[in-house]
Each structure stands twice: as structure tokens, then as C-alpha cells.
Amino acid sequence: MSGREHQYGTTVTWTGNQGTGTSGYKAYSRDLEITAPGKPPIPGSSDPAFRGDPARYNxxxxxxxxxxxxxxxxxxxxxxxxxxxxxxxxxxxxxxxxxxxxxxxxxxxxxxxxxxxxxxxxxxxxxxxxxxxxxxxxxxxxxxxxxxxxxxxxxxx
Structure with a gap:
């Protein structure tokens, strides 16, 4: 591949600790937040089929x-x-x-x-x-x- 190279970076932060971390499969939320410098955060989760929040992007x-x-x-x-x-x-x-x-x-x-x-x-x-x-x-x-x-x-x- 010739030409220019472009770099991209994001930060994905798990926000679903409900007090006991991943102490059990049902003990935590799959919620996360995606950020990149200078951009609004994107609320994420897993697909609802995998215990995710249907109001968030998976x-x-x-x-x-x-x-x-x-x-x-x-x-x-x-x-x-x-x-x-x-x-x-x-x-x-x-x-x-x-x-x-x-x-x-x-x-x-x-x-x-x-x-x-x-x-x-x-x-x-x-x-x-x-x-x-x-x-x-x-x-x-x-x-x-x-x-x-x-x-x-x-x-x-």
C-alpha cells in the first residue's frame, strides 16, 4: 500500500460497575462510553440479546x-x-x-x-x-x- 497513513484513536470506558464489578454474569451492566478528543461521547452497551441496554449503541x-x-x-x-x-x-x-x-x-x-x-x-x-x-x-x-x-x-x- 502506498500513499499516506492515517491514525485513529478512541477511548472506550466501561461505566457499568454496579458496585460489585464482574462478580457474576448478572452483577454488572454492559454500559460503556466511547470518546475521542474534541468529540461528544457516544453511549454504548452490548446488544440487548447479550444483556445490553437497548437505548445505547452496540x-x-x-x-x-x-x-x-x-x-x-x-x-x-x-x-x-x-x-x-x-x-x-x-x-x-x-x-x-x-x-x-x-x-x-x-x-x-x-x-x-x-x-x-x-x-x-x-x-x-x-x-x-x-x-x-x-x-x-x-x-x-x-x-x-x-x-x-x-x-x-x-x-x-
Whole structure:
């Protein structure tokens, strides 16, 4: 790999000690806080299936969101430099994770479903093709070992 290298850092702090630490499986909360310098904290937990707080983001939510956000940001960039004006973008992404009998597991796929609105006169065929290019450039999609599919819908205002 040639080119620049970028570094990222976060701090994950467990905030779920309810007085007795991890003295038992049900004795502690899975709550955590994710921070990075100069950014607001993100409240996290485990998935509710694993005794987590459903009101907090879990790592699986954040993985799916990372894939969606990376694709969107590349797509918007490519549209901007290609003369295509996007006026709205929403993605209802979904991931599937399989759990092994021993409690481990892995994601088996993620589907991105961007709904893109273009300004009048935009080239919808070119806008559609840019999803493929964005997918190929997405740093996160290039880093995972499962398929990430894109099922885009494009509308012109």
C-alpha cells in the first residue's frame, strides 16, 4: 500500500460497575462510553440479546453505521466532482450476524439501501453508477471479510 497513513484513536470506558464489578454474569451492566478528543461521547452497551441496554449503541450497530456512513461520504464526494447534485440521502442499512454454538460469531453480510434524491436535470444513470465506485473506495467496506451489498434507489426532484 502506498500513499499516506492515517491514525485513529478512541477511548472506550466501561461505566457499568454496579458496585460489585464482574462478580457474576448478572452483577454488572454492559454500559460503556466511547470518546475521542474534541468529540461528544457516544453511549454504548452490548446488544440487548447479550444483556445490553437497548437505548445505547452496540458494536454491531456501529459497524453497520460505519459501512453506511463511509459509503455515503464517498458517494457524495463522487457526485460533487462529477457534477451530480444530491439534495437528500438516507440509508436504512441492515446487517446480519450469525452466532456460533460456543457464543462467538461473525457478520455474514450487510445491505446498504440508500435512497438518493437528485436535483432536476441530474444524470440518474451516472448517479447509479457512482454507487459502484463509492463501494470500491469505501475504506470500511474494503476492510471487512463479508459481503456488503448496495441496493440504491434514485429519485429526481
Amino acid at each position: 458494536p454491531e450497530d456501529m459497524l453497520v453505521a460505519s459501512l453506511s456512513a463511509c459509503h455515503m461520504l464517498w458517494y457524495l464526494h463522487l457526485c460533487a466532482v462529477s457534477g451530480i447534485t444530491v439534495t437528500a440521502y438516507t440509508d436504512e442499512a441492515a446487517g446480519t450476524m450469525g452466532e456460533d454454538a460456543d457464543g462467538g460469531g461473525r457478520f455474514t453480510d450487510v445491505v446498504l439501501r440508500p435512497q438518493v434524491t437528485l436535483a432536476p436535470g441530474s444524470d440518474s444513470a451516472k448517479a447509479e453508477a457512482l454507487h459502484h465506485e463509492a463501494h470500491g473506495k469505501c475504506f470500511i467496506a474494503n476492510s471487512v471479510n463479508f459481503p456488503v451489498r448496495v441496493e440504491a434507489q434514485i429519485t429526481i426532484e
